[in-house]
Amino acid sequence: MKVQVLLPKIFDFPFTYHSNQIPLKIGDLVEVPFGKKNEIGVVWKNNHSDLKDVKIKNINKKIKNYSIDKKLVDFIEWFSIYNIVPIGLVLKMTIGIKDNFTKKEDPNIDLIKKKVKSFKLNDEQNNALKYLEINNNKFDVSVLQGTTGSGKTLVYFERIKKIIDKKKQALVLLPEIFLTNEFKSRFEDFFGYEPAIWHSKITPKKKRIMWKGIIENKIKLVVGARSALLLPFKNLGIIIVDEEHDTSYKQDEGVIYNARDMAISRASLEKIPINLVTSIPSVETYNNIQTKKFRHINILNRFNNYLLPKTKIINLNINKKKDQFISDETINQVNKFLKRKEQILFFINRRGYAPYLICKKCGLKQICSNCSMYLTFHKDKNKAICHHCLFERSIKIECKNGDNCDFIMYGPGVEKIFEEVKKNFPNNKINIFSSDYMKKKNQADSLFKKINNNKVDILVGTQMISKGFNFPKLNCVVVIDADFSGRGYDLRTTEKNIQLYHQLSGRAGRFSSESLIIYQTLTPKDSTLNELIKNKSEELLKNELAIRKKNKLPPFTRLIAIIVFSNQHNLSILGAKEIKKQLQKIENIEIMGPVDSPLLKIKKKFRSRLLIRFNNKDLMQIKITKLLKTLKISSKIKLTVDVDPVNFG
Ligand SMILES: [Zn+2]
Ligand SMILES: [Zn+2]
Numbered sequence: 001m002k003v004q005v006l007l008p009k010i011f012d013f014p015f016t017y018h019s020n021q022i023p024l025k026i027g028d029l030v031e032v033p034f035g036k037k038n039e040i041g042v043v044w045k046n047n048h049s050d051l052k053d054v055k056i057k058n059i060n061k062k063i064k065n066y067s068i069d070k071k072l073v074d075f076i077e078w079f080s081i082y083n084i085v086p087i088g089l090v091l092k093m094t095i096g097i098k099d100n101f102t103k104k105e106d107p108n109i110d111l112i113k114k115k116v117k118s119f120k121l122n123d124e125q126n127n128a129l130k131y132l133e134i135n136n137n138k139f140d141v142s143v144l145q146g147t148t149g150s151g152k153t154l155v156y157f158e159r160i161k162k163i164i165d166k167k168k169q170a171l172v173l174l175p176e177i178f179l180t181n182e183f184k185s186r187f188e189d190f191f192g193y194e195p196a197i198w199h200s201k202i203t204p205k206k207k208r209i210m211w212k213g214i215i216e217n218k219i220k221l222v223v224g225a226r227s228a229l230l231l232p233f234k235n236l237g238i239i240i241v242d243e244e245h246d247t248s249y250k251q252d253e254g255v256i257y258n259a260r261d262m263a264i265s266r267a268s269l270e271k272i273p274i275n276l277v278t279s280i281p282s283v284e285t286y287n288n289i290q291t292k293k294f295r296h297i298n299i300l301n302r303f304n305n306y307l308l309p310k311t312k313i314i315n316l317n318i319n320k321k322k323d324q325f326i327s328d329e330t331i332n333q334v335n336k337f338l339k340r341k342e343q344i345l346f347f348i349n350r351r352g353y354a355p356y357l358i359c360k361k362c363g364l365k366q367i368c369s370n371c372s373m374y375l376t377f378h379k380d381k382n383k384a385i386c387h388h389c390l391f392e393r394s395i396k397i398e399c400k401n402g403d404n405c406d407f408i409m410y411g412p413g414v415e416k417i418f419e420e421v422k423k424n425f426p427n428n429k430i431n432i433f434s435s436d437y438m439k440k441k442n443q444a445d446s447l448f449k450k451i452n453n454n455k456v457d458i459l460v461g462t463q464m465i466s467k468g469f470n471f472p473k474l475n476c477v478v479v480i481d482a483d484f485s486g487r488g489y490d491l492r493t494t495e496k497n498i499q500l501y502h503q504l505s506g507r508a509g510r511f512s513s514e515s516l517i518i519y520q521t522l523t524p525k526d527s528t529l530n531e532l533i534k535n536k537s538e539e540l541l542k543n544e545l546a547i548r549k550k551n552k553l554p555p556f557t558r559l560i561a562i563i564v565f566s567n568q569h570n571l572s573i574l575g576a577k578e579i580k581k582q583l584q585k586i587e588n589i590e591i592m593g594p595v596d597s598p599l600l601k602i603k604k605k606f607r608s609r610l611l612i613r614f615n616n617k618d619l620m621q622i623k624i625t626k627l628l629k630t631l632k633i634s635s636k637i638k639l640t641v642d643v644d645p646v647n648f649g
Contacts, residue, residue, distance in 0.1 A: 002056065005032050005041040008092035012080070012629075014044040020058040027073050029063035029095065040101055042068060042091060045077075063101060066215060068094060068232045075269045076230070082265070083257045084560075084625050084641045093230040093255065096211050099204055106209045116192040124299050125155050131297045132159055132275060136238075140273045141264055143244075143289055146299030147308065148279050148506030149470075153183075155299075156240050156275055157190045164220040168237025173263060175246040176200075176225040181445055182470065187223070198224030198231065226251055226259030229266060239267050244276040244285060245499050247492075250646040258644055280502045283495050283548065284555045286541045309477070309508045309515035311533035315524040316481075325412045326420055330478055330518055338428060338457060342512070343473040346417055346460045347504060348480040351434050352376035353416050354409030357384055362400050366393065366407070372601040377407075378436065379415050389603045417480055418460040425458060433461035463500070465507070475515040477508045482521040484528045491553050492646060494528060498540050501532050554644065558616040560624065561609055561642040563597070568636070569606040575637040576608040582631060586623050589614045599649045609648075 003024055004014035017032055024030065028043045038060060076094060080087035121129065132142050132155070146152045160170045174183070176199055187195045196210055196219050213219035217234035224231075226249055241249070241260050249260040260276070261284075267274035276285055276294070288294040302308075312333070319327035326346075334344050354377045357366040366375040368386035375384035375393060383392045399405040409416075418432045431447060438444045450456050451471050459465065459474075484497055501519075509515025519529060531540050549556050562579060566572035576594030583591050590613045597607040614620045621643065633639065 004044040004046050006044040006091050007039050007041040008095050009088045010086050011088045012086040018058045022062050027067045029066040031060040033057050071269050075266050083643050084621055085255050089255055100208050100211045114188050114192050117189040125151050128155050128297045129158055135273055139268045139271050142295040143276045149302040150299040152277050163237040168235050169233045170221045170238045172223045172240045174242050175248040195223040198222055198228040229259050236270050239263050239274045242277045244278045245282040247646050256642050280537045287555045309517045311517045313524050314520045316520050316522050337476040342475040344458045344476040346478045348414050348417050349463050350413045352413040353379040356410035357407040359405035360408050370604045414462050428457040430458045431456045433465050475509050475512050478518045482519040484526045494544055502537050557613050560612040561645040563640045564608045565605040566637045571636050572606045572608040576610050
């Protein structure tokens, strides 16, 4: 009998094999000869038109006891269609590496039992739990909202516990950065064992052990970053997407997809509930709450009933001295907190020392030779570095009269602020928190320990710090440069700002009644900033939705970006124009562009963009895929398709 076998490779179709008397059903894992090698594939549906069955070979064998569920087969298919990704690449995310099928003896995944601490939900948490549990046995999207410190995690932990007690599996998705020791210890205290953690950086051995545990239904609860979404769960009972608003759920490279949205699709196909958790929802989710597509419950009070932080705007136009980025007023305020032995965070969203270098003698600008990007000066390395391709250049460059260039450094980076803070508070313990200083995992952990033990007075940090970390004594946050001007090209700039500053203010005053957020800014009258300080993030989302509706932007329409790359600028533009001409054959879509990417050149490749817009009730992906497949694309250009783009750089 002929069967279709899908292989975890770049192909967008299954291959035909003879089953050779082996009884097989859809979803069974099999070993087949492919080229000169044997590959592991999955028995697939017989509904593909472009079958390549020139020379039909026999299936070698069935992989005993391993199969994936029909519901997962459907999900893989949907994932591939929706995101315009070859289906084989999606399967690869499910069945993983070949190593998963070796006969290596692995240690048992019996979980080490630890002592469970007892937790008691307060009334608000209990009500939320009851509300969420109304639909525990069918597809249902609910949103659990609550300010930082309101105890949302405990609510969903309770919900999960009951579901896995019924022998079902549960998946908790977190943005990668949230897999902190803090989360782990809270998890262990609650469940009494270590979480099974899945993300791209765990070792192949660990992946193999976990993968087997999941497909054999021995691991009941997985905590993972976005790639955990395609794991071969046998009996999934619930998905939790914590911090659903976090844009890092969108994978921008390789297989491009949005893990939050795809999680909803998987829950729908599995016919199970999914719980989105957030302190302030994304614009899409907010819209779905408003239109009652998602159920929603809000925990209003912080766990200890502490008030939200007070806010203060400092106008840098009047208060800033030359070559100084921290105003005197800020220094006065910070001193009050230091006197009370409380912690302060200085926040600046820029790595390095200075973002622009210009020679004052010859006017030379330090620009990356691979990307259209300014190089950022990093003082610790004494080099100018590109944040896109990691290109490095010395700042000793020969100037016109035979001496070296004399660079002026414009704008502050986190290192510069660190220096200025040290100068202003010479008697305090000050630490820097930026990805450049947290290359090794234990560096971050040991810094957190220091902060928690009160061995740090002031922390100077980048965006990394705005997420998920709780510091008990942190009661004052200083935003060095609250900039709402945006850069004009990103429809999500406002949303990103709302999220960023909302998260940031959540860092302060978790365990105190008096806390303060200081916004230093050059635009003190900006409306977004002023709404934000009134804690009116939801009003901002409402405004943002109105603007999106007026401008026919998502979630009211759907966008697909096509990015054309080439070593030559004229070729990327020409390629994009040609693709546009072809796409115009499709009815009911609007094609914008081509335009140069705002970052025209990255890693030596020029990039031109097309943006397709259509009614979000139509699944135009099928027509677009069909058309793209017929294109004869020159080998000198490459293209990437990004469905529901989040970044427009
Ligand atoms: Zn570069
Ligand atoms: Zn010069």
